[in-house]
Amino acid sequence: MNPDIPLQMLGGITAREFLRDYWQKKPLLVRQAISDFESPISPDELAGLALEEEVESRLILEHGERPWELRRGPFAEDAFADLPERDWTLLVQAVDQFVPEVAELLQNFRFLPSWRIDDVMISFATPGGGVGPHFDNYDVFLLQGQGRRRWKIGQMCDSDSPMLEHADLRILANFEQTDEWVLEPGDMLYLPPRLAHYGTAEDDCMTYSVGFRAPSAAEVLTHFTDFLSQFLPDEERYSDAGTQPASDPHQIQRDSLDRLKALLNEHMGDERLLMTWFGQFMTEPKYPELVAGTELSEDELLDQIENGAMLVRNPSARLAWSEVGEDLVLFASGQSRLLSASLRELLKLICSADVLHMENLGQWLADDEGRNLVLELVKQGSLEFADE
Ligand SMILES: [Mn+2]
Secondary structure, three states: OOOOOEEHHHOOEEHHHHHHHOOOOOOEEEOOOOOOOOOOOOHHHHHHHOOOOOOOEEEEEEEOOOEEEEEEOOOOHHHHOOOOOOOEEEEEOOHHHOOHHHHHHHHHHOOOOHHHEEEEEEEEEOOOOOOOOEOOOOOEEEEEEEOOEEEEEEEEOOOOOOEOOOOOOOOEOOOOOOEEEEEOOOOEEEEOOOEEEEEEEOOOEEEEEEEEOOOOHHHHHHHHHHHHHOOOOOOOOOOOOOOOOOOOOOOOOHHHHHHHHHHHHHHHOOHHHHHHHHHHHHOOOOOHHHOOOOOOOHHHHHHHHHOOOOEEEOOOOOEEEEEEOOEEEEEEOOEEEEEOHHHHHHHHHHHHOOOEOHHHHHHHHOOHHHHHHHHHHHHHOOEEEOOO
């Protein structure tokens, strides 16, 4: 997409301007980001999802058995019958993985890397309902789907910000309001990480939260070094050949630190392994159990596609690709595969096409490496046959 075309989604500024002035920096309110927006799912359908075993959901009651009572799904069918008239909210995670029309909304965010997107959470709230004042460590776009919600924003927070005592929820003890707006269907509010916010329903309402993900520095270091260490032989150790005689054998000299830093830098600076780890880490599925492959032979794959079968990306899979030296690498749901540069267009196709079929896949199935890639992705579960 052209980053210099003004977008209605961003209130008439370009993706370039949004990324320069707002992304990760400050909030942006967009009235009618999507005009005449009609929520692709109803509150009843959302409640229905919260009954499903594989769906992650929560109910929060401001005046429950204790303040801000949290109940976790999956819920029984009668769970919604006894709820009070107001001041509660139902939150359902990753609705984009279960409702294709909700996944389609993500097309509006193609100016950001798809591997940065976490999920589309949808909340339904009765009047007064919300999750309390809080902050997140992630960027979020809050798109109003139905009814009206009042959003207040406040101070920038961090892990030292005082919280209410609560076993399950992170609710801010202090909220220093700086602004507030009432959002109507189609309105959208972008919030950068760590900005305090407090949303309450004005009437029965649904809000779509397009949430992003970024590994913490602690995660990057622990996970990358874990990954790296698999490739390091036990005999490779701290070494001090050529060291000087010690003036005091109890002192750790500065030159020891320099040797240690050289050892770290040699491995931490391995860009090939860093890219491989990062791609694998960022494409790990939110729910790995929903990416289950099927056994399939090459002949079966070809037969089916030649007979008109279509492949789609598993909505729970995550795909990305990258260049590593002269080669390409495809990351699929936490795994990586090194491929020759000639497969570039196939990788782009697999990552972006709505469906894969004989017409757009045909030439690649005649290529050994291409055919094998498609087969492996079906066996792994990142691609699956579309239901007719
Ligand atoms: Mn939030």
